[in-house]
Amino acid sequence: MNGLRQFFDSLAGRTLLLVLAVVAVAEIATFSLFFQQGRKSHGHQTARNVAGQVRLLQSLLPGLDVRARQRLEAAAPGEQWLQLRPDGTEVPPNRPAFGFAQGLGERVGQILGEPIELRQAGQARGNLWIGFAAGGERWWLILPPPRFRPRGMPPDLWLKLGVALSALSLIAGLFVRGIVGPLRRLDAAVTAAGDGRAHTVIPQGPREVRHLAEHHNAMQAQLTQAEAEQREMLASLTHDLRAPLARMRVRAALLEGDGERAGLERDIEDMDRIVGQCLSFLRSAPPHNGNGNTAVSAEKNCAPLVLADAVSDEVARQRELGRPVTMKVDAAAVSCAVAINHGSLHRLLDNLIDNALQYGEPPVEVTLTAEAAGMAERRKGKAMPAAETVEAPETVTLCISDHGCGILPEQRWRAFEAFAQIDPARATRGSCGLGLAIVRRIVEGCGGTVSLGEAASGGLAVSMRFPARPPEA
Template sequence: MNLLPASLAGRTLLLVLAVVVVAATTIVSLIGEVRRSAHVAQTTQLVAGQIRLLQTVLPGLDASARERLARLPAGDGPQLQLMPDGPGVPSQEPDFGFGRRLAETLSEQLGEPISLRHINHPRGQPPQTDSSPPRGEPRPRSGLWIGFMAGSERWWLLLPPPRFEPPELPPQLWAGLALALALLAAIATIFVRGIVGPLARLGEAVDAAGDGAGRPVVPAGPSEVRHLAERHNGMLARLAAADAERREMLAGLTHDLRAPLARLRLRLALLASDEERAGLTRDADDMERIVSQCLAFLRSEAVAGTAPPLPIAAAISEAVARQQELGRPVTLLADAASADCRVAIDAAALQRVLDNLIDNALQHAAPPVELSLSVLSAAASPKFCLCVRDHGPGIAAADRERVLDAFTQLEPARATSGRCGLGLAIVRRIVAGCGGELTLGDAEDGGLVVHLRLPCTWPGGAVRSGERQCR
């Protein structure tokens, strides 16, 4: 399982924070080490001075003075306590770093070996053992026992636990580190946003270019990102120039074909044989149909969803009425919600969509062709749904995506009948330009059904009742 953030911004911010945390931890560790070293040196100076003083004073004191000196109360603070040698001295040697470092530095400063012992039990509750001193004698306290020679006698200085380690770092230091970390995180966020923001905009522009709606981006951010944006803009310019050249070439070709077609029709009218005239007329019709499809495909590239809202149900109803006047088996079923529905689509583009869908259904499938209008329920973005259903064999699921591509024909024989495989490609391009989607599916009782879903609105912006799912 990858625990790293998925986005570049998250990973960059995590890297910056990790570097800051490691640096702060290292600094705090170094400060602690310096404090511990200074504390050992300070404690060594204190203890060494006390030992030298006691080594000078103790040999000249009588027994009663020594006893009174050893019985002086030490209290609960961090001060040293003088203890005489005896059975109450602990036997355990210190096994922690402070004790070992103190023994080494004391031995170096005093020039003689130093004995250290350690005892650790609850303060004021020393354990009672056979070696415990008799009643009235000072009881051993928790701490570090430092043994030294004063004349011919051994004495012990008791170093209490508060002196073992330096004081904890002040809370103000931790608060300052936390504030500095938060400030660095904010600065890093602004810094990362300045890098990732231009990259995100460039990524959106690349996605748009992949969808056929390329747009240039303003170069921003680091020099590498700016150079990448400039290259992207240059690529878009070259693609636009190549696309314009292609469209101009195809448009000129189809335009130039119309003149020979007109002359061909004129010669056909002069032919005496009806049989020859009929065959050549069909060929001319096929050629003109191909030219018209190519022109329609080129015009569909300029279609976008910026047309004024069109009462689409009324426009479709008029188109179906014209089809029925020509004797074509086309029917229309519309629900109440679609009556006032408006879609931003050009009327001529909608006519090309309906002509292509109905012609495909009648020529490559079986009648009747059924059109149904409905509204796809959605509170945020309702969709107008047009379904065109035929009663033919349908299209296999594996071929439905491929048949939407330009110049694709599932049956090679169609290429000889004046068709060039642009009908559904024209429909998909127009629908995509209006912000909609086109899908193919199977009808419940056989046949192919084409679903068109387009963003729609109502007068006043309210969604009307009676909306239902597109079938």
């Protein structure tokens, strides 16, 4: 029932319903007019036949002898033809109340030029008694129901109507499919563009739908070109800044005053951090092919990396730099592999640890856990068979948390936007708002998800869930 409701809520269902409704209304109106005209024609024909019979009887009855009258009255009741009865006690007293009888009496009276009496046998549509005068006597002509009831639609006509409606439904379904199919593909292309997986669509269907697809392709090509130009401009800018930064470092080293040198070195570090974030943001962007379509991320196709070993190496490197970083790995996550390359993992951890130390409070905690589908079911309170207690992990979660103030829940969604500054003061501390945007690009390129939460220490917790891969032999 729910599926049927969803179908008729779609454009295809509503269009098909509209076509069938229009055809059904047209068929009903056509048959109604046809049978109405048939009933009217049948009424006129019956009135002429009855009037002709009455005139004939009015001419014959006065000259008949007793024996001829008896033979004329001897017709068996219930026959499908007209019967004749003299006036007597067997004449029913009820007057007919249905429209056909009233119209018949009026038309017969108009043809004969004299009033006609009508009686009906029983409350239902029984025999219709038509009274007339002949030879100074009252006679009654009995009209059985098959003679005055109009014929209904023949059964074979109903069958043909059903076949015609079925064929029409099939044709309408194919017609609607030709309209909705291109619209559905265009909808998928627009949705993919919103998710960063832009691709073109082949113009198909009616002229308006083809024009819409062509405009979408043109818009997508323009957006791709603008993005490529922006990426190239930003890459050129950040690359060109490297040389002035190097010269500033040399000049800072030649300064005699320690205060001036320390301030200039802080400015250089901030500028260098901004340049590094911009370059990392550009490197994390998914490549585009020549058709304006977003190519498949290279992260998903790279060799699986044992995440615990790689993260441990990065944490050791951070500790060598004197940074307070701790690491905890669950037993289930020790041998789990993830489709990510070393360079992307290095940029990811650098951004998160830098943010945690610069905007949060040490120490920075790195946690690695693994989870299987059965574990999630057990957490929901569902009983699991004993044979399923040991399962291969399906997801690996890497969490980076600090001991700072964190980010308010209503502001966390903005933290993933490129160049977004939740705290305006961060703009003066060597940040351009690209750290978490870089992290999201890298994680989603690996087929994972990233979310922000509150750590047990009250700081910010960045949780990244990756699909687990079997490690290469």
